[in-house]
Amino acid sequence: MNRSEHLLTIAIEECAEIQHAISKAKRFGLHDHGHSERLTNEQQIQKEFNDLLAVVDMLNDDGMDLHRDPKLVREKMQRVEKYLLYSEERGTLAS
Numbered sequence: 001m002n003r004s005e006h007l008l009t010i011a012i013e014e015c016a017e018i019q020h021a022i023s024k025a026k027r028f029g030l031h032d033h034g035h036s037e038r039l040t041n042e043q044q045i046q047k048e049f050n051d052l053l054a055v056v057d058m059l060n061d062d063g064m065d066l067h068r069d070p071k072l073v074r075e076k077m078q079r080v081e082k083y084l085l086y087s088e089e090r091g092t093l094a095s
Contacts, residue, residue, distance in 0.1 A: 007059050014052040021045045 001009075024032075027039035033040045039047060056066050087093035 004062050004064070005060065011052065011055045011059065013054055014048060017048040018045065018052060021048050022025055026064065 020039060021044040024034075025045060028034070030042040031040050038044070060066055080094060084093060088095050
């Protein structure tokens with residue numbers, strides 16, 4: 001495995017950690033911190049997101065071109081809004 005492949009594997013792991021933190025927030029709330037003194041779920045999401053950004057920066061330093069594309073972001077936002085409206089119409093999303 002070369003450096004880029006290793007970094008991509010770390011990116012996969014960071015995405016999974018973001019997914020886990022979001023799942024905890026959904027189950028227990030953003031401000032919950034479990035039975036410990038650890039970060040709140042919202043803080044944990046923020047931490048894991050920034051961990052992913054760090055790996056993205058490293059991948060960019062190694063020659064990848066991962067960047068925010070405003071057009072792609074806008075298109076995704078439009079798709080999400082479209083399906084949020086559809087879910088609301090179907091009764092599966094509270095308004």
